[in-house]
Amino acid sequence: MTMLETMATVDQKKSEMGDAVLADRLREVGLRPTRQRMALVDILLSQGNRHMTAESLYSEATSQGAKVSLATVYNALHTFTAKGLLREISIDSTQSYFDTNTKEHHHFYFEKSGKLEDIEPNHVKLSRVPNAPDGMSISRVDVVIRVDG
């Protein structure tokens, strides 16, 4: 290991997925692969499905040495959501969650810890759902199962 590699390891985590893959994912949706977004998208998309708050993403990015402001984290989360890379979930009045799993699914919400856990769509069956009023259309159906403890 060279001196430069050692320093890089200390300063900043190397992305799991290749940087090129992440940059392409951003370009695909029409976003510029900036330094800040690369750091965020790496945390968000290089691991399995995650449920993150602005604060948790900011902490994780910061502790890996990324230089990003909290405002930029908020901007990125909303932009990524608008572009379909994330899905926003409101279950708690104090903070909103962003889900890296954009496929149809539902959630357990653990009230004590504030953690979310995915429920596969086939584990919840909605056998009767009312029609949307007028000429309006249903954009999404969310099922949240709240659990104590």
Add this chain to the structure above:
Amino acid sequence: MTMLETMATVDQKKSEMGDAVLADRLREVGLRPTRQRMALVDILLSQGNRHMTAESLYSEATSQGAKVSLATVYNALHTFTAKGLLREISIDSTQSYFDTNTKEHHHFYFEKSGKLEDIEPNHVKLSRVPNAPDGMSISRVDVVIRVDG
């Protein structure tokens, strides 16, 4: 109509339900029927089922001549919720809603207007629901149908 009655009508709305009924409702759950709470509980419980935000309740109370601070409205909403007079609903990251209907039911959420509408529980059938993990128990199942427009 006497002079006193006329002034009262201008200054402050008389409760639909009798004040005694509202005061009793508060005492039943162990809360003192203060002037502020009476005004709020009157707005909340004297009409049909409603979905209110702190701000909407504050505006309505204030415009009826009630002297209450916004902080007290928040305190009251949370206290009433803890005592089972209301139910809190988180569907929008910007504001939380308080529902005067505490019976089991679900919601339409109109994304454009930010309004909520009740769905009778028998209009939604959950034929398959996963068990809570471990020794944990399900405290509530919420179904939110998001509608455009």
Add this chain to the structure above:
DNA sequence: CCATAAGATTAGAATAATTCTAGACTGCTT
């Protein structure tokens, strides 16, 4: 190439939603 400009992005400052807590009030108890 390099300059330019149009648009996109960042992040400090501002705002809005919500919570905290010191003081004011209530209703017992003697």
Add this chain to the structure above:
DNA sequence: AAGCAGTCTAGAATTATTCTAATCTTATGG
């Protein structure tokens, strides 16, 4: 009717979130 033990209120403080002026990017063409 004075004291006391909570209970309640609301101004102040905090926190989540948004706004916007300044900074960066990237496409263009000389």
